[in-house]
Amino acid sequence: MQKLYISLCLAVLLAGTSCDPKGQPDTSAVGKYRVVTTIGMITDIVKNVGGDRVEVIGLMGPGVDPHLYKASAGDVQKLGSANLIFYNGLHLESKMGDVLAKMSGDTKTVAVTDTVDRSLLLTPPEFDGQYDPHLWFDVTLWMKAVGTVRDVLSEFDPDNTLAYWSNAQRYFAKLAELHEYVKAQAARVPLEQRVLVTAHDAFNYFGKAYGFEVRGLQGISTAAEAGIADVQELATFIAERRIPAIFVESSVSTRSLEAVKAAVKSKGFDVKIGGELFSDAMGNQGTPEGTYIGMVRHNIDTIVNALKGESTTHTSSTTGY
Numbered sequence: 001m002q003k004l005y006i007s008l009c010l011a012v013l014l015a016g017t018s019c020d021p022k023g024q025p026d027t028s029a030v031g032k033y034r035v036v037t038t039i040g041m042i043t044d045i046v047k048n049v050g051g052d053r054v055e056v057i058g059l060m061g062p063g064v065d066p067h068l069y070k071a072s073a074g075d076v077q078k079l080g081s082a083n084l085i086f087y088n089g090l091h092l093e094s095k096m097g098d099v100l101a102k103m104s105g106d107t108k109t110v111a112v113t114d115t116v117d118r119s120l121l122l123t124p125p126e127f128d129g130q131y132d133p134h135l136w137f138d139v140t141l142w143m144k145a146v147g148t149v150r151d152v153l154s155e156f157d158p159d160n161t162l163a164y165w166s167n168a169q170r171y172f173a174k175l176a177e178l179h180e181y182v183k184a185q186a187a188r189v190p191l192e193q194r195v196l197v198t199a200h201d202a203f204n205y206f207g208k209a210y211g212f213e214v215r216g217l218q219g220i221s222t223a224a225e226a227g228i229a230d231v232q233e234l235a236t237f238i239a240e241r242r243i244p245a246i247f248v249e250s251s252v253s254t255r256s257l258e259a260v261k262a263a264v265k266s267k268g269f270d271v272k273i274g275g276e277l278f279s280d281a282m283g284n285q286g287t288p289e290g291t292y293i294g295m296v297r298h299n300i301d302t303i304v305n306a307l308k309g310e311s312t313t314h315t316s317s318t319t320g321y
Ligand SMILES: [Zn+2]
Pocket: 067, 134, 200, 201, 202, 220, 221, 222, 279, 280
């Protein structure tokens, strides 16, 4: 029996699939090709555009900070087994640069932001002249990333071009609706109250697209720690402008914003934590916030409710804010 099992496994291995210890060949992805992605928002694009023709493996799950993320040995293995690799680029995955560069020698490795017209990108002074990588918060810019994924999948698997284009068209329609929703929600906050204070500067594109003034405690990358002077400066700004709420992020420690809240209090003003936003990572799989559309809706609903002075209707699935 043992011999039979071993020879069966050998046959399976020769056929190019795996044979797990339970003796069950892995047939889950038969007929599919494998795409490995970094952040959840890109994983979501590939799922929507690739549909059932693609097996998608996302490396970064809920609560993971892409600025600090380093590829594990398991990730390198996954990347090595990929037919295609998608990442954000613009130095978002700054600690994965070497791994991605190495992979690009054998596997098509594409930054979804590569085809976005550079004149549409922001170059905040605090990021040393580099482009701000968080462009998913302008839904119309993220649609360009969807177009890139569609084109790369079509080029890799031309027989299914029609399916990729029709999937992308369907997704574009939903994203166009999402963009209108965010605009309409944002318009509910009076102009002078549209100030978004968050843990790090992930929301510049959001601010530009939907009319919010944006302040982050940490800069564009969470790799730079905020100092006491940064906390005091932001606290003064909040107290002087009497901003009712500031927002924590699911992928950044809440400690730094708690310090800001305390510093504001010492200046005689009370600012509340208005809720948790999904900035650089989506929510848990199976929850509405576990999709790009759901996370964007959650964010704008949370922001609007808190800045209008109403209680938040959405509770976080991860930290209970
Ligand atoms: Zn970020």
